Amino acid sequence: VGVHADLVARARRGDHDAFEALVDSHYDRLVGIARRILRDAHAAEDAVQDALVHAWRNLRGLRDPARFEAWLGRLLINACRDQVRRARRRPIEVRIETFDRATGDDQARLADRDALERAFLGLPVDQRAALVLTHYLGYNAAEVADLLNVPQGTVYSRLHYGAAAMRAALVTRPVASNPQPEHVQ
């Protein structure tokens, strides 16, 4: 904690090396969170960059160095929200799954994944963030509430509606994606 506080203090005085040392250990995790919220690698990197630039610019106003990580997380969620707004004006990245011969299980798995992807992208960023923080990072509701600066009840609500939307998507996914027996003439 002492080293952490010292790095924050040095970064607040304009020391770039200290700032990079401070965020370097968080960088992968930040990109991971953003990537899961945005489902787009480039947008995720842009969001992390925006969050870190914002953090650097405003670091001198940070009163409690111990809150640096929580603050950074909150900035990242805001940056993701901005990215979603901008994403309406640019093409969506599509990840191509390559495999030679799909088995029935592969097809079903892909259909599930596709349904989850579509349902997730239809959620508001706040619900996506709650799901990612809870199910990917393993945060409890209190930790998510602290990071997002909302009451715990709001976190439960976001998780409930987010999961419900994804469940509905799985239930209603197209039957055509189920494997069909192959007939040889």
Add this chain to the structure above:
Amino acid sequence: VTEPLERDIAAWLRNEPAVANDMGRARTYAAVRATRQRPAWLVPVVEVPRGWPMIIGSLPLLGWLLVAFALTVSLTVAGVLLSDLREEIAPVVDATPTASASPTPSPTRTPSPAPSPSRPPAERFTFQSPLYHYTIELVGNPAAIMPATEAWGALTRWDGLRGEFVDKLGPHLSAISADLTEEMPAETWARAFVPPRVVGTRCRKGGIVMAMDAPKSVWKEVDFNGRSGVMRERCGFLDGVVIAGGRAYLFSLSGPFNLSADSAARAEFLDLIATVEVMD
């Protein structure tokens, strides 16, 4: 029913790369290094979340807003009180009120009715603009003038910055001129290039007038040392425009109170512009 779904969601979320791209990291650090930090006083609360409900919850920011509001109210009240006081106890500028402009400069000037004993007697002198091709006779301290150092782009609306200023703390005169691209009447030029004055707290009489209620400018003919020009009176501003020798000249007297309702200020302005000599 929920648990398997949560497991599915967790598994699906884990099925993404967990390591970031090194190029992205380098690009981000380069962007940070190219960014200047804001001074601490500009960032009173760094943990300001977005959204109005969250701003409400941020007491430090709310505190700043309250301080700003209190300061605004205090300054407005102080300005109105000062304006009242000045109108009651002293004329706007220390000059003899003359109801109409004279075509030639007045050779003598009556001193102000009650000069402050600590203030040296005002002296008359001629100021020659280094950039704008005119001279004007002024009263006071020549050192109080801030001559223009940057010429004004004639085709843009006057921004009020690139002129000469006299006595910037009290009522002050600013002047500027520009080459005309084509011949036009003074009023046409004035309407095109002199900004509409925002009517605000300077219009003291009748209360604070909002900008939305600002009437259109009325330019009236006025004499500029034998040349015909136009003049406009708008709350804290008196603007005069004359065209001569292919140039347009703008003289503007402004002050922290309602000049247009002050006959002494109006007379002083007319007296001033009557001393203008343009250098064709």
